[in-house]
Each structure stands twice: as structure tokens, then as C-alpha cells.
Amino acid sequence: MKLTRHGNNLLQLTYYGFVNVYLVREEDGFTLIDTALEGCARSIVQVAQKAGLPITRILPTHAHTDHIGGLDALHDLLPEAEVVMPARDARFLAGDMSLDANEPQDKLRGGWVIRKTHPTRLVQDGDRVGSLEVITTPGHTPGHASYLDTRDRTIIAGDAFQTQGGVAVSGTLKLLFPLVKFATWHKGLALESARKLRALEPSRLAVGHGRVLNQPLAAMDRAIKDAATH
Numbered sequence: 001m002k003l004t005r006h007g008n009n010l011l012q013l014t015y016y017g018f019v020n021v022y023l024v025r026e027e028d029g030f031t032l033i034d035t036a037l038e039g040c041a042r043s044i045v046q047v048a049q050k051a052g053l054p055i056t057r058i059l060p061t062h063a064h065t066d067h068i069g070g071l072d073a074l075h076d077l078l079p080e081a082e083v084v085m086p087a088r089d090a091r092f093l094a095g096d097m098s099l100d101a102n103e104p105q106d107k108l109r110g111g112w113v114i115r116k117t118h119p120t121r122l123v124q125d126g127d128r129v130g131s132l133e134v135i136t137t138p139g140h141t142p143g144h145a146s147y148l149d150t151r152d153r154t155i156i157a158g159d160a161f162q163t164q165g166g167v168a169v170s171g172t173l174k175l176l177f178p179l180v181k182f183a184t185w186h187k188g189l190a191l192e193s194a195r196k197l198r199a200l201e202p203s204r205l206a207v208g209h210g211r212v213l214n215q216p217l218a219a220m221d222r223a224i225k226d227a228a229t230h
């Protein structure tokens with residue numbers, strides 16, 4: 001595991017060289033964004049303990065295996081922590097793989113796993129979780145969400161963007177790291193969601209796979225242009 005600090009409130013934990021989770025510092029404890037895989041749970045809890053705060057909330061970005069795989073193990077270790085889930089992807093977490101009539105009927109892609117942990121709270125676009133504002137960013141999955149830290153405009157974008165193998169919108173092929181592309185449900189919606197995140201003028205972009213970018217607007221613009229033309 002590699003631990004990297006970004007600004008005052010963000011710790012990035014990287015497992016296996018390509019799976020990120022984030023600890024967002026709040027006054028009452030950490031909000032953990034994503035959960036990596038089952039075997040990472042104990043290490044995540046230890047990092048928070050060393051940093052001197054409990055994990056009080058668990059907040060996945062979407063229901064793919066490499067983002068919710070550790071959820072049950074973390075819930076066992078942290079039974080008091082709130083489990084907050086984007087409402088649409090909570091259905092996948094519980095094993096309901098149906099698409100709604102008003103959604104594109106494209107095939108769901110990527111790795112999915114059922115977890116027995118029940119979210120204690122479901123969130124929609126615009127909701128607040130501590131200092132974080134929920135920004136729904138469908139495309140990679142139907143219920144993918146990103147989180148804007150309203151204190152410093154850091155965006156934790158899950159797989160709406162990737163920076164591993166080059167900065168890209170979800171759905172654009174990056175040969176050095178094609179996993180995000182091949183796990184993306186709907187490229188057109190992913191592009192719309194990327195524009196939505198760009199319009200928020202983030203000061204920092206933290207993603208599920210790859211390094212954190214400071215002052216990311218130019219890189220996001222290039223990635224959006226690339227996604228729109230390929």
C-alpha cells in the first residue's frame with residue numbers, strides 16, 4: 001500500500017499499484033471513499049488509526065468489485081460507521097442488475113459483486129455527506145457518483161475519470177490501463193458526466209485508478225475533447 005497526502009483533508013491509499021481509496025478528514029472522523037478489495041480492509045482501518053481519527057462514514061462511488069469489494073469486511077471492523085451509497089448503484093450492491101425503462105439498455109460491464117452490508121443512507125445528486133456534495137456522474141455505471149469537497153473544491157471522481165495510463169474520461173481506451181474503458185456501461189453519458197465535473201472547476205482531481213492531479217482543468221479539457229472525438 002502506498003499512502004499519499006494531498007492538502008489538509010485528503011489521504012490517498014493505493015493498493016496493488018492501481019486501486020485507490022481515499023480518507024477525507026472531517027471534524028468527527030474520516031469519510032472513506034471506496035473500499036478496494038476485501039483483503040485491504042484491515043490496512044485501511046490501520047491507516048486511519050495512525051492518522052488519529054476513526055472512520056465514521058463509508059461512501060463508495062459505485063458498485064464495481066474493486067470499489068465495494070472491501071465493504072463487508074470494513075463493516076465487520078467498523079460496525080458503527082455509516083454506510084452511504086449512491087441510490088441507483090445500491091441496487092447492484094444488493095444483486096438487482098435490472099435497468100430502468102428510461103435508461104439506455106446497454107449491457108452492464110465490469111466486475112460486479114453482491115455485498116450483504118445494507119447502506120444506512122442512500123444519496124442523490126446534490127445531497128451532502130459532511131463537507132462533500134454528491135455529484136451524480138452516470139456513464140461508467142448507471143448510478144456512479146463523484147464527491148466535491150466544498151472546502152477546497154477537490155473532486156473525488158471514482159471512475160468518471162482515470163489518470164492511470166494517461167488522463168481519460170471513462171470509456172476512452174488507454175492502452176496502458178484499459179480496465180476502466182472495458183468496465184464502462186455508456187460512453188455518451190460518461191462524457192456528459194465528465195463535462196459536469198469540469199464545469200465545477202475543481203482545484204484537484206482524485207480518481208479510482210491513477211495519481212491525483214492538482215489544477216486539473218487543462219488535463220480534463222484535453223480528456224473531454226479526446227472522448228468527444230473518438
Ligand SMILES: [Zn+2]
Pocket residue numbers: 062064067110140159183
Ligand atoms: Zn468501475
